[in-house]
Amino acid sequence: xxxxxxxxxxxxxxxxCLVFAFIYLPILVLVIYSFNRDGVGGFPPRHFTFDWYRQxxxxxxxxxxxxxxxxxxxxxxxxxxxxxxxxALALDRADFPGKALFRRLVLLPLILPGIITGLSLLMFxxxxxxxxxxxxxxxxxxxxxxxxxxxxxxxxxxxxxxxQEEASLDLGATPWRTFWLVTLPNLRLSLIAAGLLIFTxxxxxxxxxxxxxxxxxxxxxxxxxxxxxxxxxEINAISTLILLVSIILITIWYRxxxxxxxxxx
Amino acid sequence: MYxxxxxxxxxxxxxxxxxxxxxxxxxxxxxxxxxxTQDGVILHNWSFHQYKELLSQPLYATVFFxxxxxxxxxxxxxLLLGYPLAYFLSFHAGPRKExxxxxxxxxxxxxxxxxxxxxxxxxxxxxxxxxxxxxxxxTHEPVSALLYSPFAVILMLTxxxxxxxxxxxxxxxxxxxxxxxxxxxxxxxxxxSTFLRVILPLSMPGLLAGATFAFVLxxxxxxxxxxxxxxxxxxxxNVVQSxxxxxxxxxxxxxxxxxxxxxxxxxxxxxxxxxxxxxxQ
Amino acid sequence: xxxxASTWSNPSLLEIRxxxxxxxxxxxxxxxxxxxxxxxxxxxxGESGSGKTTLLRLIAGFEQPTAGExxxxxxxxxxxxxxxxxxxxxxxxxxxxxxxNVSENVAYGLRxxxxxxxxxxxxxxxxxxMVRMSEYAVAKPTKLSGGQQQRIALARALVNRPQLLLxxxxxxxxxxxxxxxxQGELKSxxxxxxxxxxxxxxxQEEAMALSDRIALLKDGALEQIxxxxxxxxxxxxxxxxxxxxxxxxxxxxxxxxIADCGEFKFPTNSPDGPALFSLRPEKIFxxxxxxxxxDSTRFFADIRQQFYGGSTELLELLCSDGQVVRARIxxxxxLSGRHEFFFFAQDAIPVKP
Numbered sequence: 001x002x003x004x005x006x007x008x009x010x011x012x013x014x015x016x017c018l019v020f021a022f023i024y025l026p027i028l029v030l031v032i033y034s035f036n037r038d039g040v041g042g043f044p045p046r047h048f049t050f051d052w053y054r055q056x057x058x059x060x061x062x063x064x065x066x067x068x069x070x071x072x073x074x075x076x077x078x079x080x081x082x083x084x085x086x087x088a089l090a091l092d093r094a095d096f097p098g099k100a101l102f103r104r105l106v107l108l109p110l111i112l113p114g115i116i117t118g119l120s121l122l123m124f125x126x127x128x129x130x131x132x133x134x135x136x137x138x139x140x141x142x143x144x145x146x147x148x149x150x151x152x153x154x155x156x157x158x159x160x161x162x163x164q165e166e167a168s169l170d171l172g173a174t175p176w177r178t179f180w181l182v183t184l185p186n187l188r189l190s191l192i193a194a195g196l197l198i199f200t201x202x203x204x205x206x207x208x209x210x211x212x213x214x215x216x217x218x219x220x221x222x223x224x225x226x227x228x229x230x231x232x233x234e235i236n237a238i239s240t241l242i243l244l245v246s247i248i249l250i251t252i253w254y255r256x257x258x259x260x261x262x263x264x265x
Numbered sequence: 266m267y268x269x270x271x272x273x274x275x276x277x278x279x280x281x282x283x284x285x286x287x288x289x290x291x292x293x294x295x296x297x298x299x300x301x302t303q304d305g306v307i308l309h310n311w312s313f314h315q316y317k318e319l320l321s322q323p324l325y326a327t328v329f330f331x332x333x334x335x336x337x338x339x340x341x342x343x344l345l346l347g348y349p350l351a352y353f354l355s356f357h358a359g360p361r362k363e364x365x366x367x368x369x370x371x372x373x374x375x376x377x378x379x380x381x382x383x384x385x386x387x388x389x390x391x392x393x394x395x396x397x398x399x400x401x402x403x404t405h406e407p408v409s410a411l412l413y414s415p416f417a418v419i420l421m422l423t424x425x426x427x428x429x430x431x432x433x434x435x436x437x438x439x440x441x442x443x444x445x446x447x448x449x450x451x452x453x454x455x456x457x458s459t460f461l462r463v464i465l466p467l468s469m470p471g472l473l474a475g476a477t478f479a480f481v482l483x484x485x486x487x488x489x490x491x492x493x494x495x496x497x498x499x500x501x502x503n504v505v506q507s508x509x510x511x512x513x514x515x516x517x518x519x520x521x522x523x524x525x526x527x528x529x530x531x532x533x534x535x536x537x538x539x540x541x542x543x544x545x546q
Numbered sequence: 547x548x549x550x551a552s553t554w555s556n557p558s559l560l561e562i563r564x565x566x567x568x569x570x571x572x573x574x575x576x577x578x579x580x581x582x583x584x585x586x587x588x589x590x591x592g593e594s595g596s597g598k599t600t601l602l603r604l605i606a607g608f609e610q611p612t613a614g615e616x617x618x619x620x621x622x623x624x625x626x627x628x629x630x631x632x633x634x635x636x637x638x639x640x641x642x643x644x645x646x647n648v649s650e651n652v653a654y655g656l657r658x659x660x661x662x663x664x665x666x667x668x669x670x671x672x673x674x675x676m677v678r679m680s681e682y683a684v685a686k687p688t689k690l691s692g693g694q695q696q697r698i699a700l701a702r703a704l705v706n707r708p709q710l711l712l713x714x715x716x717x718x719x720x721x722x723x724x725x726x727x728x729q730g731e732l733k734s735x736x737x738x739x740x741x742x743x744x745x746x747x748x749x750q751e752e753a754m755a756l757s758d759r760i761a762l763l764k765d766g767a768l769e770q771i772x773x774x775x776x777x778x779x780x781x782x783x784x785x786x787x788x789x790x791x792x793x794x795x796x797x798x799x800x801x802x803x804i805a806d807c808g809e810f811k812f813p814t815n816s817p818d819g820p821a822l823f824s825l826r827p828e829k830i831f832x833x834x835x836x837x838x839x840x841d842s843t844r845f846f847a848d849i850r851q852q853f854y855g856g857s858t859e860l861l862e863l864l865c866s867d868g869q870v871v872r873a874r875i876x877x878x879x880x881l882s883g884r885h886e887f888f889f890f891a892q893d894a895i896p897v898k899p
Contacts, residue, residue, distance in 0.1 A: 008357045016353040019346045023372055023427060026383035029393050033386065040386045043396030087279035094272040096280075105283055111478065111533065113485020115502045116526050119509060119518070120290035123297060143286040146279070163641035166266060166608050169628035170635045171655030171706060175271050178629075181654075185645045197374065204376040206488060211509065220378050227492070231386055239379040246375045253374075254367055266608040268627065 027243065034236035052237040062238065065222035072138050072218060073202035077195050079142030084149020084194065085187070091150070092157045107151065109144040114207025117144050122211045133214035140212045141202045148201065149194045156190025193256040200249045204242070291526070297519035307515060315520035325504070325521075332500040335419055336483040340430075342423040343479045347430035348472065352464075355438035366435070373428040381492045384421045388412040388493060413495030421489050426482065430475035437471025438464070469543035477536045481529050501525065556584040559742050560605065560623070560710055565614030567600055567766075574600045576766040577614065582710070587736050587743045589753040591789075592763035598746045601763070602712050605744070606635050619709060629658070634703035635712040639719060640695045642687035648698055649674065649683040655706040673705035676735070693724045700732075704739060713745045717752065729755055750790050754778065762786055783898045787824035794830075794871045796823040796894060805894070808867040812843045812891040822897050827860060829893035830873035833886035844888040847871070849881050863887065 033040050037047035087106050109117050125136040168178040206220040213221050299311045319325050358365050387393045388411040395407040449459040487502035508518030560582040567575040575597045582588050590598040603609045607628030616623040649670050656666045674680045677697035717725045736743050753760050754774040761771040770782045781787035798807035800821045805814045847863035861873045
C-alpha cells in the first residue's frame with residue numbers, strides 16, 4: 001500500500017479541474033455563442049437561435065471550400081498511408097545506407113513548424129513549374145503527413161508477431177501473398193486509425209496550406225479569410241460543426257487505437 | 266527472413282518520395298538563402314548577403330528575442346499546467362482515468378484555427394470576457410489590453426500546447442513501475458521525496474519531449490500573432506511570412522527559415538541527448 | 547529399444563553439413579554437422595543460447611547459414627526460400643492467425659499451394675479429426691485454450707504432409723499437467739503419421755520421454771547425440787552428465803588402472819593421469835547389513851541433508867575427506883549420523899571435462 005497512489009490530494013484535484021476548465025472553456029464559449037442571436041460579444045448570451053446554422057446551408061463559397069478540403073484530405077490519406085506503410089516496413093525490416101537520416105527526414109514534419117515545410121514546398125512547386133493551388137496543397141499534406149502515418153503504423157508493426165509472417169511462409173505462401181494475407185490484415189486497425197487521424201489533420205491544416213494555396217480555398221483558409229473581415233457568429237457555427245466532426249473522428253480513432261493495444265495482449 | 270527484392274520494394278518508394286518532396290525542397294530553401302533579389306527578380310549569385318543582413322539589422326534581433334521569450338513562456342506555462350494534470354491522471358484519477366485521458370486527447374487534434382478563433386472572441390474589446398467583466402461590475406469600460414498583445418499569443422498557444430505537453434509526460438508516468446513507488450515509501454521516503462527522487466527523474470524523458478514540442482512549434486508559429494497578437498507581438502515566422510508575401514524577398518525569408526530550421530534541429534539533438542541521459546533501461 | 551534403433555539407422559532425410567551461423571560478432575552455431583534419419587523423432591536439447599532455435603530457423607528458412615549446407619532428400623535445402631521447402635513448423639506460441647478461424651488456419655497452407663478446393667475441405671476435416679478438434683472448425687483461435695491452440699497448430703502444419711516437421715518448444719506455454727498429456731499425444735501422433743519430427747526443447751525430461759534420439763547442443767556445437775538411454779547411461783562429457791539427470795562428478799587421478807579420488811579408490815580402464823568420472827546418485831547404495839561385493843567401493847559418510855521424494859529420497863553425504871556426494875536411495879524414513887555406503891566401479895563412467 002503506497003501513500004502516493006491512494007490518497008487523493010485536494011489541491012492537486014482542484015488544480016487539475018482548473019486545467020480542464022482552461023482547456024475546455026474557450027471551446028464551450030465558442031459553441032454557446034454559435035446559438036446566440038445577438039452575435040459573438042455581449043454577456044450573458046440571451047436569445048437562442050439556429051439562424052447562424054441556417055445561413056450556412058446557402059453559403060456556396062463555404063461548401064466549395066469544404067469540397068476542396070475533402071478532395072485534398074482524401075488524396076493526402078491515400079498518399080501518406082501508402083508511403084507511410086512502406087516507410088514503416090522499411091524502418092522495421094530493411095537495412096540500407098542512410099537509414100538513420102531517412103528516419104529523421106520522414107519524421108521531421110511532425111515536429112518542424114509548418115511554415116518551414118510549407119515554404120520549402122512552395123519553392124519546390126514554383127521551381128517544378130507546378131505553382132500554387134490545390135494540387136500543391138495535396139502534395140504538401142500528403143508529404144508532411146507521412147510522418148503521422150509512419151509513427152502510427154510503425155507502432156502497429158511492433159505489435160505484430162513476426163512469427164505470424166514466418167508461419168505463413170512456412171506453410172508455403174509466397175512473400176507477396178504473405179503480405180496481403182497476414183501483414184496487411186494484422187495492420188488493419190492501425191491503418192484505419194492512421195487514416196482517420198490524417199484525414200482530420202489534413203481537414204484542419206493551415207500552416208503548410210497557407211503558402212501553397214491558390215485561388216481555390218480549403219475550409220480553414222476560407223475561415224481564415226473571413227476572420228480578417230471580422231468576427232461573425234456564422235464562424236462560430238462553422239467552427240462548432242468542425243469541432244463536432246473532429247470529435248467524432250478522434251473518438252473513433254481513439255477506440256480503434258485502444259482496441260489494437262488490447263488485441264495485442 | 267525478408268528477401269532482397271522485398272526490402273527494395275518497401276524501401277525505394279518512400280525513399281524516392283521523401284527525397285523528392287522533403288529533401289529537395291529543404292535543399293532548395295537552403296540554396297535560396299544564398300541568393301539575392303534585385304528589382305523583384307531572384308538572382309542566383311551565391312553570397313552570404315542575406316545572413317549579413319540578418320545580423321546587421323537590430324530589428325531582427327528584437328523580433329528574435331521576443332519570439333524566444335514567448336516560446337519560453339509558452340513552454341513553461343504548458344509544463345506548469347500539463348505536468349500536474351498528467352500526474353493527477355496517472356496516479357489519482359482512479360476508475361475515471363480512461364475517460365479523463367480521452368478528454369485531454371480530443372482537443373489535441375481539434376483544429377488549431379477553431380481554438381485560436383475561440384480566444385479571439387473571448388479576449389476582444391467587444392468580447393465575451395469584457396462582457397462578463399462589465400456584467401459583473403468588475404470593470405466599467407472594456408479592457409482593450411487583452412487582445413492584440415504578446416499576452417494573448419502566450420495564452421492562446423499555451424491553450425493549444427498544454428495537451429501536447431501532457432501526452433508524453435503522461436506516457437512516461439504510466440511507464441513507471443508502481444512497485445518502485447511502494448519500495449520508495451517502504452524505505453522511508455515521504456511522498457514529496459518519492460516525487461523528487463523517483464517520479465520526476467523517471468518522467469524526465471516525457472517532460473523533455475513535451476517541452477521541446479511546445480518550444481519548437483511556438484518558435485515557428487506565425488498564425489497566433491496574426492490572429493490575436495497584433496503588431497506588438499510580431500514573431501520571427503511573421504517576418505518570414507511577410508517576406509514571402511507582400512515584401513517579396515524570398516532569399517531573405519529563406520535565410521530566416523534556415524535559421525529557424527537550424528535552431529529546431531539543434532534543439533532536437535540537444536534534448537534527444539538529454540532524454541537518453543535520463544532514460545534508464 | 548530395437549524399434550528406436552532401427553528408426554535411426556534409416557537413411558538420412560536431412561543432412562546438416564558443417565553449418566555455421568553468426569549474428570554480427572556472435573557465433574551462434576559453430577560448424578555443426580548432424581543427420582536426421584527418415585521417420586525418427588529427434589530432439590534438439592540445450593540451454594537457452596545453445597543455438598537450438600537458430601538451427602531450427604535455418605532449416606525452416608527464416609535465417610541463412612553463414613557457412614555450410616543443408617540437404618534434404620538429396621536436394622540442396624538452404625538455397626530455397628521458406629515457402630518452397632517441404633518443411634513445416636509448429637511455433638513456440640503457435641502463431642495462429644488471429645484474423646482467421648480454425649479451419650481457415652488449417653487450410654492456409656493448402657490454399658497457398660493451390661490445392662484443389664474439393665480436396666482442401668476434406669483434408670482440413672481429416673486434420674482436425676486427427677487432433678480431435680473437428681467441433682471447433684469455425685472458432686477463432688483466440689477463443690481456444692492453450693492445449694487446443696497447440697492441436698490446431700499441429701493440424702495446420704501436418705495437413706501439408708511435410709517431409710519434416712519442426713517443433714519449437716511447442717509445449718513450453720502449457721501448464722505442467724497439460725504438458726504431460728500433450729507429450730503423450732505428440733508421441734502417438736508421430737507414430738501415426740510417420741513424419742520425421744525435429745523437436746526443440748530445453749527440458750531434459752521432456753526430451754527423454756519423447757525422443758528416439760537426443761542431440762545435445764552446447765554453445766552452438768554438438769555435445770553428444772544418442773538415444774535417451776544411451777545418453778543417460780553413457781554420457782560422453784561432464785556437461786552431458788550434469789545436464790541430463792543428476793550426477794556426481796568425481797575428480798580422480800588414475801595410476802596403474804586404479805582411480806584415486808580421495809575417499810574412493812576403484813578399478814578403471816582409463817589411462818594414467820587426471821580423470822573425471824560421472825556417478826549417478828541412484829548408483830550409490832546404503833550398505834546397512836549387505837555383504838561386501840568383491841568389486842564394490844565402500845565408504846563412510848555423514849548425512850548432511852535429506853530430501854524426501856516419495857518413493858525415493860536424495861541424501862547429501864559429507865565424506866570424511868570433505869567431498870560431498872549425493873545418493874538416491876529407496877525411502878527409508880528419517881536418517882541421520884554416520885552410515886556406510888557403496889557403489890560399483892563399472893557405474894563410475896569416465897567423462898570428458
